[in-house]
Amino acid sequence: MSVEIRVPTLGESVTEATVATWFKQPGDTVAVDEMLCELETDKVTVEVPSPAAGTLGDIIAKEGDTVGVDALLATLNAGDSAAAAPAPKAEATPAAAPASSGSSVDVMVPTLGESVTEATVATWFKAVGDTVAQDEMLCELETDKVSVEVPSPAAGVLTEIVAAEGTTVDASAKLAVISSGAGASAAAPAAAAAPAAASTGKDVENAPSATKMMAENGVDASSVTGTGKDGRIMKDDVLKAMAAPKAAPAPAAAPRAPSAPSDAAREERVKMTKLRQTIARRLKESQNTAAMLTTYNEVDMTEVMALRNQYKDEFEKKHGVRLGFMSFFTKACVHALKEVPEVNAEIDGTDVVYKNYVNMGVAAGTPQGLVVPVIRDADAMSFAEIEKAISEKGRRARDGKLSMAEMQGGTFTISNGGVYGSLMSSPILNPPQSGILGMHKIQDRPMAINGQVVIRPMMYLALSYDHRIVDGKGAVTFLVRVKEALEDPRRLLMDL
CATH class of the missing domain: 4.10.320.10 (E3-binding domain)
Structure with a gap:
């Protein structure tokens, strides 16, 4: 049976791609989900997996060809007559170990997600010689976006670790070997292998065609x-x-030496995690790209706190989730974004892309670093749905279980530094978004109300925005609308 290999969906507003590299040639045997080729767009690189096991037939789109969405790339000969997916390679039995009637199963890097091509082995939960059950966690990988746990594909004994902790592996690398079957219990422990040079030497950060x-x-x-x-x-x-004039290469920066020899023993040097490196790079890119400016205001939280205290028990009893402040702020931001849509838009080249929906990013601090899970279509959600979504995303963020899809597609972000005691800050944009709202600590302060000094629970609000697309008037209007909605929550019900 002949199966057509076509260009997958390339993403919002992306209509064409260039065939960068074919990993397989006509006549090659391929397994299900094995990578066939890689496409390059102006935004991302997309890998095209095989939809079935079989033999690659004709390649229609050659390397360097420009193709549109759903264009035919190649054909695949699948079915009973096609070659089956390659069986796991059996590892050589150590000389000291008795012969085993079982089989060896390779533990491979799982699917890392779109555009993620490498990961770092963070922690091995098992050692060579340990008995493992099927689906028991063997190790944890770190990518530049999420942590990925690797389960055991079979029950048996861990006989070899190919990628040690700290090793950078690509998306198709082998991590370890499991001896399964009748002879698994008799398998002798093998020494953990050194990191394979073939798995770590390739620079998979860049497009393969560029690397070549x-x-x-x-x-x-x-x-x-x-x-x-x-x-x-x-x-x-x-x-x-290559076309630009050649410049003399700058010397590699040497590690910073301690200010005094006696300080060396009191310092600790730890390599940044993939997630932390990405956070650092993206935040710097945000500063270098956007014309970022911050405007401030303050909100009297009296009415929101009173409404929350009045209904929180009944709310939790009915909906099974606590009523927090985030649903009020999310609703207030959605309300303000409708009036000032440029804060919910983004710049794409020379175009402004207005979003007629709100995918709300909610910044969350985790032990691994800052992540921003996205609540999709927050503008269509009730208070209870928003609170449930925030609770679930927050839990998954703390446990390191967020998928890449859950952190993509945000149109606006809320960051709550108040939970850590921050009184005022200037949040940084999460590109390509054009706005981020900073919440802060609620603090009792003396306020002049109707000619009298009274104590009110006040919070400073900060809106950082991209001045290339959002003018000062729009930014101030947005923040005032958020303030008005929070100081009189009834306005949200009447869309005022």
Whole structure:
């Protein structure tokens, strides 16, 4: 049976891609979900997996061809007559170990998500020689966005660790070997293998076609400015760098030496996690790209606190979730975004993309770093639905269980530094978004109300916005509407 391999959905507003690299050739045997080729767009690199096991037939779109969405890339000969997916490779039995009637199962890197091509082995929960059950967690991988747990594909004994802790592996790398079957219990422990050079030597951060071109032409990656997602170097970037005048390479920065020899023993040097590196890079990109400005206001929380105290027990009893402040702020922001839509828009080249929906990002601090899970279609949710979504996303964030899809597609973000005691701050934009609201600590302060000084629970609000798309008037109007809605929550019911 012939199966057509077509261009997958490339993402919002992306209509075409370039075939960068074919990993398979006509006649090659492929397994289900094995990567066939890689496509490059102006934003991301997309890998195309095989929809079935079989043999690759004709390649219709060659490397370098530009193709549209759903275009035919190749054909696949699948079915009973096609070659089956390759069986797991049996590992050599150590000389000291008795022969085993069981089989060896390779533990491979699981699917990491769209555009994620490598991960770092963070922790091994099992050691060589340990008995493992099927689906028992073997190790944890860190990518630049999420942590991924790797379960055991079979019951047996862990006989070999191929990728040690700290090793960077690509999306198709082997992590370990499990001896399963009747002879698994008799398998002798093997020494943990050193990190495989083949798994760590490839620079998979950049587009494969770009990496190939840089290697063939002796181009240093540090001299190329990447225009792809998260600074990824694309093929066109290499061509531009090769055409530019050559500059003398800057010397590599040496590790900072302690200020005094006696300080060395009191310092600890720890490599940044993938997530922390991505946070650092994206925040700096935000500063370098957006014309970021922050405007401030303050809100009297008296009415919101009174309404919450009045209904919180009944709310929790009916909906099974606590009534917090975040649902009020989310509703107030949705209300304000309808009046000032540019705060919910983004710049794409020379276009402004207005979003007629609100995917609310809610910044959450975790032991691994700051993550921003997204509540989709928050503008269509009730208070209870918002609270349930925030509770669930927060729990998954703390447990490191968020998927990449849950952190993509946000149109506006709320950051609550008040839970840590922050009185005032200037939040930084989460690109490509054009606005982020900073919440802060609720503090009793003396306020002049109707000519009298009274004590009120006050909170400072901060809106950071991209001045390229949002004018000062729009930013101030947005913040005033949020303030009005919170100081008189009845306005939300009447859409005022």
